[in-house]
Amino acid sequence: xxxxxxxxxxxxxxxxxxxxxxxxxxxxxxxxxxxxxxxxxxxxxxxxxxxxxxxxxxxxxxxxxxxxxxxxxxxxxxxxxxxxxxxxxxxxxxxxxxxxxxxxxxxxxxxxxxxxxxxxxxxxxx
Amino acid sequence: xxxxxxxxxxxxxxxxxxxxxxxxxxxxxxxxxxxxxxxxxxxxxxxxxxxxxxxxxxxxxxxxxxxxxxxxxxxxxxxxxxxxxxxxxxxxxxxxxxxxxxxxxxxxxxxxxxxxxxxxxxxxxxxxxxxxxxxxxxxxxxxxxxxxxxxxxxxxxxxxxxxxxxxxxxxxxxxxxxxxxxxxxxxxxxxxxxxxxxxxxxxxxxxxxxxxxxxxxxxxxxxxxxxxxx
Numbered sequence: 610x611x612x613x614x615x616x617x618x619x620x621x622x623x624x625x626x627x628x629x630x631x632x633x634x635x636x637x638x639x640x641x642x643x644x645x646x647x648x649x650x651x652x653x654x655x656x657x658x659x660x661x662x663x664x665x666x667x668x669x670x671x672x673x674x675x676x677x678x679x680x681x682x683x684x685x686x687x688x689x690x691x692x693x694x695x696x697x698x699x700x701x702x703x704x705x706x707x708x709x710x711x712x713x714x715x716x717x718x719x720x721x722x723x724x725x726x727x728x729x730x731x732x733x734x735x
Numbered sequence: 736x737x738x739x740x741x742x743x744x745x746x747x748x749x750x751x752x753x754x755x756x757x758x759x760x761x762x763x764x765x766x767x768x769x770x771x772x773x774x775x776x777x778x779x780x781x782x783x784x785x786x787x788x789x790x791x792x793x794x795x796x797x798x799x800x801x802x803x804x805x806x807x808x809x810x811x812x813x814x815x816x817x818x819x820x821x822x823x824x825x826x827x828x829x830x831x832x833x834x835x836x837x838x839x840x841x842x843x844x845x846x847x848x849x850x851x852x853x854x855x856x857x858x859x860x861x862x863x864x865x866x867x868x869x870x871x872x873x874x875x876x877x878x879x880x881x882x883x884x885x886x887x888x889x890x891x892x893x894x895x896x897x898x899x900x901x902x903x904x905x906x907x908x909x910x911x912x913x914x915x916x917x918x919x920x921x922x923x924x925x926x927x928x929x930x931x932x933x934x935x936x937x938x939x940x941x942x943x944x945x946x947x948x949x950x951x952x953x954x955x956x957x958x959x960x961x962x963x964x965x
Contacts, residue, residue: 612756616806623800684788 638724
């Protein structure tokens with residue numbers, strides 16, 4: 610019976626960890642995406658300084674969990690997010706609103722896809 | 736490269752521990768569920784081992800999940816006969832009173848050639864000598880010949896044979912196993928005498944020394960560097 614309890618405990622721990630992982634990544638991607646949407650609004654108002662600050666805050670929030678994200682996500686996905694941030698920040702520096710908007714929309718979409726992919730939902734299982 | 740090295744070590748340790756938990760069965764005697772598990776684990780481990788872009792947990796989590804499920808199922812199958820039959824299947828009687836059960840053979844997809852091959856492997860060339868042949872759940876064929884076809888035992892002959900005794904290794908490849916020495920109630924003085932009787936001075940000169948429950952000794956000296964036994 611001891612083996613049964615050990616195995617059941619391990620299984621429940623794995624289940625709990627996978628549910629937490631899905632919830633945490635969804636939360637994080639939503640927070641970062643919200644920051645980017647805020648930056649996009651500021652670009653629309655031509656507040657370049659405010660947009661740069663909002664984008665930097667979003668990147669720093671993402672990078673604060675960089676190590677854990679590289680453990681949990683596919684490395685190519687984690688790298689793609691950082692690459693998109695770099696492109697957006699360059700566009701902000703040169704005040705290219707249209708290119709910033711495209712890069713911003715692409716990153717928001719990528720983040721939402723990443724968040725959605727980890728959620729414990731039937732469509733993800735199937 | 737370092738990543739691959741460390742990952743390989745981690746995955747290897749997990750797999751070894753996992754297979755150790757599965758028990759001592761040989762690969763050839765795996766139940767269907769155990770065979771599936773072995774194949775899955777091998778495949779799951781190889782992906783994160785080779786591909787650095789994939790996080791390690793994509794291999795570790797499914798392996799741990801599978802091992803947990805196997806442990807749970809193994810405990811449950813010990814408790815429930817019905818579940819055991821469902822997961823491991825039931826033995827099938829292929830030959831009964833010298834007659835092949837063709838329906839059972841068909842159900843198990845066992846051809847006549849395969850049956851005869853299995854019987855030949857067990858030294859039986861005539862089906863009429865077989866009382867029962869049972870296809871076990873691990874795929875092996877157990878053959879029970881008629882009583883008249885079975886080898887005569889010492890008991891049937893009225894002969895009192897010497898009981899088989901379990902030998903205990905005292906020296907293995909030059910290394911003294913002191914625990915086994917004490918388990919047999921022996922001491923170092925006895926060992927020194929034994930070594931001297933075989934022209935040895937130190938356990939490192941001995942390749943194998945065993946002693947059974949009745950005091951029967953097997954002594955093999957270590958081969959010299961030239962390859963010849965001393």
